Amino acid sequence: AFGDTDAQRAVRENDRNFVFHSWSAQGQINPLPVAKGEGVRFWDYDGTEYLDFSSQLVNLNLGHQHPGLVRAIQEQAGRMATIQPAMANDVRGELAKRIVEKSFDGARSVFFTNGGAEANEYAVRMARHHTGRQKVLARFRSYHGSTATAITLTGEARRWPNGTPDAGVVHFFGPYQYRSEFYSESPEQEAERALTHLEHTIQLEGPNTIAAIILETVTGTNGIFVPPPGYLTGVRELCDRYGIVLICDEVMAGFGRTGEWFAYQAFDVKPDLVTFAKGVNSGYVPLGGVVISDEIHDTFVDKAFPGGLTYSGHPLACAAGVATFDIFEEEGIIERVRDLASRVIEPRLREITAKHKSVGEYRGTGMFWALELVVDRDSREPLAGDAYNAVIAACKNAGLWPFAAGNRLQIAPPLVISEDDLVKGLEIIDAALDVADSYYTG
Numbered sequence: 541a542f543g544d545t546d547a548q549r550a551v552r553e554n555d556r557n558f559v560f561h562s563w564s565a566q567g568q569i570n571p572l573p574v575a576k577g578e579g580v581r582f583w584d585y586d587g588t589e590y591l592d593f594s595s596q597l598v599n600l601n602l603g604h605q606h607p608g609l610v611r612a613i614q615e616q617a618g619r620m621a622t623i624q625p626a627m628a629n630d631v632r633g634e635l636a637k638r639i640v641e642k643s644f645d646g647a648r649s650v651f652f653t654n655g656g657a658e659a660n661e662y663a664v665r666m667a668r669h670h671t672g673r674q675k676v677l678a679r680f681r682s683y684h685g686s687t688a689t690a691i692t693l694t695g696e697a698r699r700w701p702n703g704t705p706d707a708g709v710v711h712f713f714g715p716y717q718y719r720s721e722f723y724s725e726s727p728e729q730e731a732e733r734a735l736t737h738l739e740h741t742i743q744l745e746g747p748n749t750i751a752a753i754i755l756e757t758v759t760g761t762n763g764i765f766v767p768p769p770g771y772l773t774g775v776r777e778l779c780d781r782y783g784i785v786l787i788c789d790e791v792m793a794g795f796g797r798t799g800e801w802f803a804y805q806a807f808d809v810k811p812d813l814v815t816f817a818k819g820v821n822s823g824y825v826p827l828g829g830v831v832i833s834d835e836i837h838d839t840f841v842d843k844a845f846p847g848g849l850t851y852s853g854h855p856l857a858c859a860a861g862v863a864t865f866d867i868f869e870e871e872g873i874i875e876r877v878r879d880l881a882s883r884v885i886e887p888r889l890r891e892i893t894a895k896h897k898s899v900g901e902y903r904g905t906g907m908f909w910a911l912e913l914v915v916d917r918d919s920r921e922p923l924a925g926d927a928y929n930a931v932i933a934a935c936k937n938a939g940l941w942p943f944a945a946g947n948r949l950q951i952a953p954p955l956v957i958s959e960d961d962l963v964k965g966l967e968i969i970d971a972a973l974d975v976a977d978s979y980y981t982g
């Protein structure tokens with residue numbers, strides 16, 4: 541298809557004329573027509589190649605056109621393409637079983653959705669029915685999806701134009717040592733003070749009004765925040781003390797991204813509900829869901845759960861989910877993420893941070909990292925506007941598609957990336973940061 545200008549023109553025209561895009565002023569965008577994707581790369585119609593350091597929207601954990609995923613979907617389509625959710629289905633049950641088996645002690649069942657926002661909607665609904673309480677505490681600097689409750693939970697600018705579709709949501713600050721709200725001097729102190737702030741929030745809102753606390757176990761789009769020592773166990777303790785349900789949003793962080801099946805597994809914490817999507821089947825067919833604890837499952841044993849979706853547990857999506865588990869085992873995905881993170885990514889990012897004055901800090905885990913770009917290391921003023929756009933453009937011009945968010949260059953390649961490609965991508969980032977340095981004013 542490369543060089544086929546007629547095909548390219550048709551893709552562009554149909555897109556411009558008929559497709560309404562997310563998060564965009566429709567007259568101000570120029571979406572890239574993509575002709576092909578393979579592994580960790582995709583190409584436009586001119587044959588320009590991009591190394592994908594963003595895994596699309598941090599969902600393409602096993603890369604494009606993984607033969608195991610494609611085969612599973614094809615076989616399932618040939619066998620049974622769809623069946624409604626009130627009936628029992630083999631791949632749906634198999635996937636639920638595998639997810640529960642990899643989940644926390646006391647995980648009991650899975651409710652399937654079509655994506656991450658819906659998963660959070662349903663988790664909150666379950667927590668409300670389970671506790672008989674209405675409020676939900678969510679963090680600033682979070683993204684939980686774009687439907688009514690999910691966008692209200694979201695703790696960043698995308699919430700504002702949508703008003704407050706869910707009046708029961710309250711926001712609090714989480715730990716963020718680099719721009720601390722708590723004047724802390726160590727990660728431990730940051731955790732401790734963030735917990736005090738959370739407990740005060742709970743007390744002032746009224747503990748018996750709060751159904752749930754929801755947090756991204758490792759925050760994604762808003763900056764890759766790995767919880768400091770003691771924070772998550774502290775949140776768990778507060779939830780236990782006040783009878784609050786703990787919801788871990790693992791939509792972005794789950795399924796190997798952090799070098800764990802689920803990110804919470806690195807922190808010795810047991811959630812009550814876990815939401816997932818994206819990496820569960822690399823987005824080959826839309827799928828998300830909620831992992832439900834014994835206690836919350838029990839609430840709905842004799843009482844009906846008031847909610848459902850036509851495509852809950854769609855067989856094509858679930859078949860790709862089951863194949864994901866097989867591929868993770870066959871290809872040792874978790875082990876390779878850990879190995880490449882500690883041997884290649886972390887040392888290289890440390891070096892890059894030492895070399896480029898525009899990098900205020902690097903942080904992350906697994907294949908989930910952020911470089912915080914600043915124009916002054918003392919004031920920590922973020923690199924923004926044209927300067928930031930120039931850095932992103934430099935990456936793209938050199939053939940790397942970065943995960944651009946806020947003032948950060950974030951790094952989240954498919955988990956199947958080879959060491960060579962990882963090194964190559966980090967090389968491009970290193971070079972693009974010369975552009976960031978040229979805007980340094982400190």
Ligand code: PLP
Binds near residue numbers: 654685818
């Ligand atoms: N939660 C987190 C942490 C996310 O990163 C996202 C999407 O980026 C969502 C929820 C929403 O998922 P979806 O876009 O599938 O609705």
